[in-house]
Amino acid sequence: MDSASTISQDSSITARYRSGARPSARELRRIDRHLVSLVAPDSFEAEQYRRLRHVIEELRTGTGGSVAAVSSPIAGDGKSVTSINLAGALAQDRFAKVCMIDCDLRRHSTSLCQSFDSRFSDAQGLTDVVINRAISLDNVLVQLPAFNLAIIPTGQHQIGPYEVLRSRRFSEIVQEARRRFDYIIVDTPPIVALSDCKLIEKWVDGFVLVVAAHHTPRRFLKEALAALDRRKLLGVVFNCSDQVSARYYGYEHYYGGKGRGRRSAPGVTGWRAPNAAPSDR
Ligand SMILES: Nc1ncnc2c1ncn2[C@@H]1O[C@H](COP(=O)(O)OP(=O)(O)OP(=O)(O)O)[C@@H](O)[C@H]1O
Ligand SMILES: [Mg+2]
Secondary structure: OOHHHOOOOHHHHHHHHOOOOOOOHHHHHHOOOOOHHHHOOOOHHHHHHHHHHHHHHHHHHHHOOOEEEEEOOOOOOOHHHHHHHHHHHHHOOOOOOEEEEEOOOOOOOHHHHHHHOHHHHHOOOHHHHHHOOOOOHHHHOEEEHHHOEEEEOOOOOOOOHHHHHOOHHHHHHHHHHHHHOOEEEEEOOOOOOOOHHHHHHOOOOEEEEEEEOOOOOHHHHHHHHHHOOHHHEEEEEEEEEOOOOOOOOOOOOOOOOOOOOOOOOOOEEEEEOOOOOOOOO
């Protein structure tokens, strides 16, 4: 990993975060366009992630909690897109210190991250820290100063997710991140049929559950809700919902223009409070 990207002290984090660096137009063009909080912060879609940001900020104000996991019932519901957009929305406050931890050791979000930084392809991360005590958090944090964001990738070392997530070292890393960052967003694997989220649950202050329109079967949503500690459920994100229309709110659609592109655009993210009735498929 590029050593210039690593940091060694809290004070240097602060210095870089406040440096006011902005992404160049070339950098922005490379980024996956689903990451609207980063590439199009003024868009209607990005506004939806700011609504979610508000929920996380309220968690911090109300309870002091700063660690929120993003999960979903099954694969492909939009956990990684939601995680990065949420972290990006929080990081729009240039004074907030925001970190995202990729805890989906089965299907990491490298391809999304790689679109904005090629260092992710061979970056050390969580598994390396867990397996080797000589590797510190500083060694694996990938700093993206232009986005005011730090990311801990999954890592290069192949080790079973269960072993990583139950390890003492993992808990130490989360605790250290807590001390150093204002907000930590944790991208997770799906809940149904895997034990990972039960292990992650212990270390986070809240869960955001992502449900994708026309994708997540209702029975799996019920299973996921039953598996979670409901006291930690912050809310449910209805991803790719076509019920929230940008035009309705007087916004021009970011990708769409007139008629075209609505299908290829990232769906807007609807937000419902915890215990809202699950939607039908
Ligand atoms: N709001 C959205 N609008 C349009 N496409 C989206 C949206 N959210 C996610 N997608 C697309 O859906 C696919 C799955 O998204 P993502 O990788 O975030 O899901 P995931 O739940 O993290 O999947 P996995 O369980 O495999 O890690 C991707 O191709 C992504 O670009
Ligand atoms: Mg994912």
